[in-house]
Amino acid sequence: MKLILLGPPGAGKGTQARRLEEQFGLRQLSTGDMLRAAVAAGTDLGLRAKDIMARGDLVPDELVVSLLLERIKAPDCAKGFVLDGFPRTVAQAEALDRALQAQGVKIDRIVALKVDEKALFDRIDGRARDALAAGQPLRPDDNPETLKQRIRVYNEQTAPILPYYEKAGRLQWIDGMAAIDEVYRQLTQALGKS
Ligand code: ADP
Numbered sequence: 001m002k003l004i005l006l007g008p009p010g011a012g013k014g015t016q017a018r019r020l021e022e023q024f025g026l027r028q029l030s031t032g033d034m035l036r037a038a039v040a041a042g043t044d045l046g047l048r049a050k051d052i053m054a055r056g057d058l059v060p061d062e063l064v065v066s067l068l069l070e071r072i073k074a075p076d077c078a079k080g081f082v083l084d085g086f087p088r089t090v091a092q093a094e095a096l097d098r099a100l101q102a103q104g105v106k107i108d109r110i111v112a113l114k115v116d117e118k119a120l121f122d123r124i125d126g127r128a129r130d131a132l133a134a135g136q137p138l139r140p141d142d143n144p145e146t147l148k149q150r151i152r153v154y155n156e157q158t159a160p161i162l163p164y165y166e167k168a169g170r171l172q173w174i175d176g177m178a179a180i181d182e183v184y185r186q187l188t189q190a191l192g193k194s
Pocket of ligand 1: 031032033061
């Protein structure tokens with residue numbers, strides 16, 4: 001099963017993707033996590049991405065596309081994967097389609113989480129507070145100002161991929177406002193796994 005999980009920042013993509021990984025062994029592929037690892041390791045990519053991410057803007061398509069396409073080829077992705085945070089622009093979606101077609105690989109499901117904008121602020125706020133309480137480092141982009149920018153970027157640059165997939169009849173919506181277990185139930189149902 002190869003799945004794309006779509007939704008704005010704070011929609012719960014990471015939480016749901018981790019559960020699918022635990023239960024079904026579908027590899028969670030989060031470009032955000034990969035980029036944060038590159039920043040922490042101080043690689044060339046990390047150095048280029050660091051300030052862009054801290055501002056809440058998007059890392060250039062060509063960098064993210066090659067990062068993701070390389071990762072997808074690894075043996076641990078053969079059983080299936082969940083794309084979490086990719087694609088984030090129509091150009092990324094097109095590049096993914098082209099690359100997978102060339103490899104003869106098919107995406108089985110594309111699921112979008114629908115969430116009210118107001119809830120996103122509360123959730124990211126909660127995530128920042130939980131991290132503080134647990135003594136974990138705060139993500140530099142988990143603050144109200146940068147979140148506003150991330151949501152603006154989502155609406156302007158990422159939301160256009162919804163009609164891109166919808167037109168092709170490939171998109172399924174689920175209610176991301178429900179409790180985590182209920183979202184997961186709807187998600188596994190959409191995947192035909194429950
Ligand atoms: P969230 O979904 O909570 O916004 P992510 O961890 O997915 O967080 O992404 C964090 C940041 O990493 C983004 O704001 C962006 O700067 C960068 N990033 C992640 N994925 C992509 C992508 N596919 N294209 C461009 N930039 C990305």
